[in-house]
Amino acid sequence: MSKEIHKLNPNNWVKLHADYLYNFAIGRINEHDLAKDLVQDTFFAGLKAMDNFQGLASERTWLVAILKRKIIDHYRKINSNKGKAEVKMNFYADGEREGEWIEERVPSNWNNEIEKQIENEELNVALEKCINNLPEKYAMVFRMKTIQQLETEDICKELEITSSNLWVIIHRARTQLRKCMEDNWFKN
Amino acid sequence: MKLTCDQATTICDKSQYKEATFWEILKLNIHLFVCKKCGMYSKQNVIITKCIQKHKNALNKPTTCLCEKEKEQMETELKTKI
Incomplete structure (x- = not known):
């Protein structure tokens, strides 16, 4: 069985993944605007990092990994002083x-x-x-x-x-x- | 062997997820035997867990989602960068 090589297609990102990523984020950060911003940031970061995509993981898995980084960054921020x-x-x-x-x-x-x-x-x-x-x-x-x-x-x-x-x-x-x-x- | 109330209630919280060890539970029970305050906490903690279990579906359902307009806007902003 040959391994499937995945491809990225940013034109479909919002249509295919926005809801999924939003639900992932809202389960952790229960704030609509913030969750939405994290999803948007994830797409932007994804665009920038497209050259690093090797096609081993699916497009969604790859985007979720980026979103997770965004969530950690947020966690660190709230963990620093304010919290x-x-x-x-x-x-x-x-x-x-x-x-x-x-x-x-x-x-x-x-x-x-x-x-x-x-x-x-x-x-x-x-x-x-x-x-x-x-x-x-x-x-x-x-x-x-x-x-x-x-x-x-x-x-x-x-x-x-x-x-x-x-x-x-x-x-x-x-x-x-x-x-x-x-x-x-x-x-x- | 002796726990403070802070430590005892920490174990109590852990045990709500079935993740307290045998020794921790033992120490907790000794503490609960002499401490009414933590005894009350322990009882109420179980109730809180029941409440969350009972209402988990409602709690788990996001009260908000991305509306079409927001997605459109996302799409537009994303396309300016592609």
Whole structure:
């Protein structure tokens, strides 16, 4: 069997791949304009890099690889300064009480009809809102792990982070999400 | 053996994805035995996981997509560079 050599045809890129790439991006970065820009950037970068295309991968796989680079760049950007300032602490970071709950973040009792509440169709609106309230970096990793259900290893590779890094992020995302759901949904 | 609440809840979060190790779970359970706050967290964490599972389809569906006009614009901009 001879290997197929793939060719690039930028004239069809938008028609063939824009939706796919957009869906890939929006699953990670839940922001329409940003996802759209990343797709557009991917096409531009693809044009520039056309000479490097060897035809071993399909056009789409090749474009996705470029998009992944764009997503990492974005992740690094939000990871640098901005993201850090927004973190709400749940535990004392140092001192005698290091690692203990900060009083106002301690889980409080939720009302009784939890099971019924889980079934409520409007719950997803509250969840979505709370996830979007997370600092961007946390929301992104949380989405990939929890909603897209990607493997830990794959996320680490994709974002070039370590697994302990990932779990710290998931931990912070979930403690913050818990608090948000408590305030907006489960509290008596 | 002793965990802080921060560490205990980290393990608790990990276990929501079935990725906590045997030792971690053991240490977590010892901690939960004495710590009511983390006990509450642990219980509620399971509820949050259930909520997400239950509403995963709605959460996973992008609320937005590229409309035809946006794609046209993309196409035009791309063509100026080809």
